[in-house]
Amino acid sequence: MQPLLRDACLDTLFMVWWSTVWAVVGGIPLGLLLVLTDRGALLQNVVVNKVIGVIVNLGRSLPFIILLVWLIPFSRLIVGTSIGPSAAVVALVIGAVPFFARLVETAIREVDHGLIEAAQSMGGGTFTVIFKVLLPQALPSLIAGLTTTVIALLGYSAMAGAVGGGGLGNLAITYGYMRHETGLMNVTIVLLIAIVTIVQLAGDLAARRLTRRTGRQAQAVGLRRLWAPAVPRPRTAPEAAEPTKAA
Amino acid sequence: MITTTGLTKVYRSGGREVTALDGVDLHVREGEVYGVVGQSGAGKSTLIRCVNLLERPSSGTVTVAGQDLTALAGRGPRAGAELRRARSRIGMVFQHFNLLSSRTVQSNIELPLEILGVSGKERERKALELLDLVGLADKAKAYPAQLSGGQKQRVGIARALAGDPKVLLSDESTSALDPETTRSILQLLRDLNQQLGLTVLLITHEMEVVKTICDSAALMKGGRVVESGTVSEILATPGSELAAELFPVGGEASGPDRTVVDVTFHGEAATQPVISQLSRTYNIDISILGAAMDTVAGKQVGRMRIELPGRFEENVVPIGFLREQGLQVDVADTKTPAPADALLKEGAK
Numbered sequence: 001m002q003p004l005l006r007d008a009c010l011d012t013l014f015m016v017w018w019s020t021v022w023a024v025v026g027g028i029p030l031g032l033l034l035v036l037t038d039r040g041a042l043l044q045n046v047v048v049n050k051v052i053g054v055i056v057n058l059g060r061s062l063p064f065i066i067l068l069v070w071l072i073p074f075s076r077l078i079v080g081t082s083i084g085p086s087a088a089v090v091a092l093v094i095g096a097v098p099f100f101a102r103l104v105e106t107a108i109r110e111v112d113h114g115l116i117e118a119a120q121s122m123g124g125g126t127f128t129v130i131f132k133v134l135l136p137q138a139l140p141s142l143i144a145g146l147t148t149t150v151i152a153l154l155g156y157s158a159m160a161g162a163v164g165g166g167g168l169g170n171l172a173i174t175y176g177y178m179r180h181e182t183g184l185m186n187v188t189i190v191l192l193i194a195i196v197t198i199v200q201l202a203g204d205l206a207a208r209r210l211t212r213r214t215g216r217q218a219q220a221v222g223l224r225r226l227w228a229p230a231v232p233r234p235r236t237a238p239e240a241a242e243p244t245k246a247a
Numbered sequence: 248m249i250t251t252t253g254l255t256k257v258y259r260s261g262g263r264e265v266t267a268l269d270g271v272d273l274h275v276r277e278g279e280v281y282g283v284v285g286q287s288g289a290g291k292s293t294l295i296r297c298v299n300l301l302e303r304p305s306s307g308t309v310t311v312a313g314q315d316l317t318a319l320a321g322r323g324p325r326a327g328a329e330l331r332r333a334r335s336r337i338g339m340v341f342q343h344f345n346l347l348s349s350r351t352v353q354s355n356i357e358l359p360l361e362i363l364g365v366s367g368k369e370r371e372r373k374a375l376e377l378l379d380l381v382g383l384a385d386k387a388k389a390y391p392a393q394l395s396g397g398q399k400q401r402v403g404i405a406r407a408l409a410g411d412p413k414v415l416l417s418d419e420s421t422s423a424l425d426p427e428t429t430r431s432i433l434q435l436l437r438d439l440n441q442q443l444g445l446t447v448l449l450i451t452h453e454m455e456v457v458k459t460i461c462d463s464a465a466l467m468k469g470g471r472v473v474e475s476g477t478v479s480e481i482l483a484t485p486g487s488e489l490a491a492e493l494f495p496v497g498g499e500a501s502g503p504d505r506t507v508v509d510v511t512f513h514g515e516a517a518t519q520p521v522i523s524q525l526s527r528t529y530n531i532d533i534s535i536l537g538a539a540m541d542t543v544a545g546k547q548v549g550r551m552r553i554e555l556p557g558r559f560e561e562n563v564v565p566i567g568f569l570r571e572q573g574l575q576v577d578v579a580d581t582k583t584p585a586p587a588d589a590l591l592k593e594g595a596k
Contacts, residue, residue, distance in 0.1 A: 117341075118339070118341060119358070120326065121301060122334065122339075122409075122410065123359070123362050123410070124331070124358075124362045126325065128361075136349040137347060139349065210349070
């Protein structure tokens with residue numbers, strides 16, 4: 001039982017880790033493009049904006065289990081195999097990129113337009129606006145969004161068994177449910193809860209550190225409120241109370 | 248230093264067109280503090296954003312320090328390299344400060360220098376020097392969230408000065424601040440104007456700001472500049488609306504057969520006891536309906552609304568006496584304000 005659990009754990013971590021990495025690599029540029037190509041934005045381009053919007057919506061509307069089997073030929077093309085954790089990662093990435101891209105879009109849109117204007121008034125171009133204003137200012141929200149994405153990926157990875165991806169979810173189904181090993185089922189559930197809790201705590205801690213420093217509230221997303229206490233009020237100078245409220 | 252000619256901005260949304268600027272000609276001389284006043288929606292904000300082309304004007308030209316910015320603009324919403332370089336030599340201060348909350352005060356001031364490609368050591372030296380200049384030397388490592396409104400605006404000003412600009416644009420920079428902080432920020436702008444020879448173009452809806460620091464001013468209404476000039480010129484303009492706004496004097500005639508006169512004093516005349524001289528010379532009773540006295544652009548200026556007995560025709564001689572004393576006299580028609588408006592238009596020309 002021990003090696004089974006260990007392998008399943010490693011498979012789950014493998015799938016979640018790599019799909020998260022690719023979700024960040026793909027989701028941040030897509031989310032940025034969604035904001036920047038919008039009407040009146042820096043890189044205004046209605047066609048690109050609409051195309052990305054449609055792709056993101058398509059990716060978000062397919063149930064993951066369907067996406068997983070539908071992508072089998074694609075997985076074979078990309079990673080050379082249609083089964084196992086690597087194949088599952090392909091489907092997880094395709095599912096996670098649009099999900100994270102929308103969260104990135106929301107986080108970027110929250111950045112005050114005045115800051116973009118300020119950067120432009122200093123002679124900053126698009127590069128400056130993206131890397132010195134939008135991404136750093138949205139960082140707490142981006143981290144909160146990433147936490148949500150990782151936890152969603154953990155949920156999706158439970159379906160990876162459908163393509164022989166292994167992992168804790170698959171273990172719970174094949175051994176726990178089909179072979180009536182309730183003990184094993186309970187152990188996997190405890191493990192899953194432990195992973196989710198650790199991810200959530202780590203994400204909250206990172207977001208809160210940045211928030212405390214910047215005095216900006218990250219958006220409370222999804223499950224975080226279950227485990228984490230409310231984000232503390234930012235420290236402000238006592239005399240700041242009135243003028244900043246007016247501002 | 249800043250010249251706009253025929254500046255027009257039309258916003259199109261759906262099928263409707265909104266004209267925010269309607270042929271604005273503005274001329275700001277080097278080294279002066281120029282205030283543009285007007286109510287919300289008068290086009291002030293659009294005007295100042297057109298000066299550094301954050302808004303593209305629909306037509307007209309903007310020249311800053313001899314450089315025609317509108318010629319650098321290019322097409323589309325993206326600014327070309329030349330326009331960006333020109334912008335970096337124009338500082339801008341905002342109503343809501345627009346500091347990056349993710350950066351320390353020092354790092355905020357370094358941002359324009361990063362854009363200019365200045366090396367790390369040099370950036371730090373410059374940022375600390377500027378913080379010292381605005382009186383926040385001890386706040387370098389603080390985050391904007393830990394500062395008060397006035398301190399944030401000082402950081403905003405320091406940041407605007409980082410690129411050694413010759414021109415500073417101030418977009419309602421004191422409107423989010425309380426009166427006392429407003430005064431200290433205005434004082435800072437005045438000092439910078441005098442020490443660094445900085446040309447300041449500011450927009451505001453507070454007459455107090457114009458009174459405190461402006462050398463020249465313009466009044467905007469419905470996208471047009473309806474009055475402009477140096478503050479003393481404006482005060483000397485008969486029936487000037489801006490002068491009346493700067494020095495509101497109220498009061499209605501106490502009855503028929505009375506003449507109400509607005510008297511504006513400046514310079515020498517402000518120290519002469521002209522009203523009591525008038526009373527003694529012509530043996531008439533004068534009531535004061537309202538008065539305001541202040542220092543504008545370093546000169547003492549006052550306005551007084553007085554009431555003379557009898558109709559205007561009977562008071563031609565006393566009014567002539569006042570004019571002889573070097574005072575500016577406007578006969579106020581408190582019942583029908585229309586002729587005053589006609590006067591204003593002539594005055595503006």
